[in-house]
Amino acid sequence: MVKILVIDDEELARFTIREVLESKGYSVLEAGDGEKGIEIFHSEHIDLIITDIIMPKKEGVETIIELRKEAPDLKIIAISGGGRTRNLDFLKLAGEYGANKVIAKPFSATDLLSAVQECLE
C-alpha cells in the first residue's frame, strides 16, 4: 500500500488531507513540523511526502532541502497558503529546491489527488 506522509502544523489541514487520501486507499502518516516529519521519514518507508511551508521548528523549504539530500528520488508535494500576505514566493522556492509539485492553498480534493497520482506514476 502506498504510504504518504503529511507534514503540516495545522491539525485541521492534516485531517482534511488524510480523509481525502484514505478515501482513495492510501495509507497516511502525519507530522506537525518538518523536524518530526524527517524523524518519521527515517523510521518508515514513505512513498510520497506532502509538506506545508510555514511551520514551526523546521519549515517546508528546509525540510525539502534536507529530504532531497538524503533521498533524491523521493516524491514531494509542497503546499502553502502563503500566510497573511498570501506570499507564494516560498512555494515557488520549494519547487526550485526539489518539490515535484507545488499547490497553493486552498485546493480541491481533485487537485490534491491529481498531484499525488502524477507523482506516483
Added chain:
Amino acid sequence: MNEPSDVKQQFDSFFADRSATSKGRVFVLDLSPVKDVLGDRWEKLKQQVYLTTSDVVLHRIQPTDIHCRWDDERYLVAFGALDQARGRIKISLIAQEITQRLLGSTDQDKAIKISMATTDENGEFSWDKDAAPSKLAVEKTLPKAPIKNEQTKEKPDAVGRDGIDFVFRPLWFVKNKIISSYFCIPVRDKGDGHFLSGYDILNDPQDPHAITALDLLTMKRIHKEALALEDTKMPALLAVPIHFESIASGGRRSTLIDQCKKNLGPHRNKIVIELTNLPEGIPQSRLQDFIQILKPFSRSVMARFSSGHRDFAGFKHVGLHAVGIDLYGDRREESKIIQSLEGFVENASKLGLHTYAHGVRSISLTTAAICAGIDYVDGYAISDVHEGARDIKHYSIRMPYASKYSADEPSHE
C-alpha cells in the same frame, strides 16, 4: 583541512609575533553538541557541518586571524588584532551563528561550546607536531567576564561599564531585498559563549539611572561606528535603542538630549532611533512628545512593543515610522510566536505602520515573519558594522537557505 605542518607554521608564526600577548586569543569551537544532536547521521552530514562552520568563520575573520579544523569535532580560531574581550565577543557571535544555521532555534545546552586554548607553564604556546588533538591544553570553560557588582547613582558608573560591549544586527528590508540598517545592541558576555542583552546586562534592571547610562554608552558607540562608516562610504543606517526610562523623566531627558546632540546629531541622516520599553497603553500624546524630541537627531523613529500589542491607533500620525518586536529572549514555542506575529502585523499595517522583528533566530521564524508581512527582519549579529561591508547588501528570501546549506543552490531561478 590544512596539512598539520602548514597549520603548525601558521600558528608558530602567529605566536612568535605576539607571544607575550597570545594568551586569551586562541579559541576552540567545539562541535560535539552538534554531533550529539545528529547522532547516527553525524558521519553522513559532518562534511556539511564543516562546510557551514568554515563558511561562517571565513566570513567573520580578518586577514590578521587564522583558523583551522583541529580534529573531527573542534576548530581553532586565533584573533591577531583583537584584545581578549573583543575576541570573546567575536567568537561567541561566530558560535551562535553556526549553531543557529545548523540546529535552528535551540536550547543553550545544545549550542556549540567555546573555550580558550592556554599556554604552558613557561608562558609559551607549545605545539607538538605529533600530538594527539586531546593534548591541546584548553580551559574547559571561558573564565567569567568581569562584572562590576557595585553600582552608584552617578551616571557614568551606574551601568558598570566593565564587560559591556556592543553587537550589531543587520536589518533586512524584505520588499526591496536589501540590508537597510544595523541595530546596535549592548551585550554582556556571560562567560559561557552566550550574551546577556537589554536590561539583563544591568546589575539592577530597575535602576533608571543605570538604564540611562546604558543608553548614553550606546550612543557613544554609535557615534564611533558612524565615523568609521563615513570613512568607508557605506550607505548603511545605524539604529540605536533609547529606553523609555531615559526620556520619560525631565532630568534624565535633558542629559539624553545633550548626548543626542553630540553623538547622533552629526550623523542624523544615518541614524534610526528605536524607542524601547514603552509602557502598554502609552497615550498617543506622550508618544508624540518623545518623537518630537528625538526626530531632530534621526531620520526616523521606531518603537518596540510586545508581540501581543495590538493598539496602534494614531501612532502613524504622530510620526512613528515602524513598530516592532524582539524575539531574541522569547522562549515560547515557535508555533505560539508565529501566531502572535500575524496579529501584530495585521493591526500595525492596517494603520499604515511598517513592522520589524529583532532576534529572528531560525529559518522557520524568518519564513513566518515574511509571510505574516513583517517589513524588516534581522540577520546574524556582527561585532562591527564595517565587518558587514563584506556582506552582500542585497538579501533575498533565498539567502537564509543558501547560508545554512552552503553550496546547495536551487537548480534554476
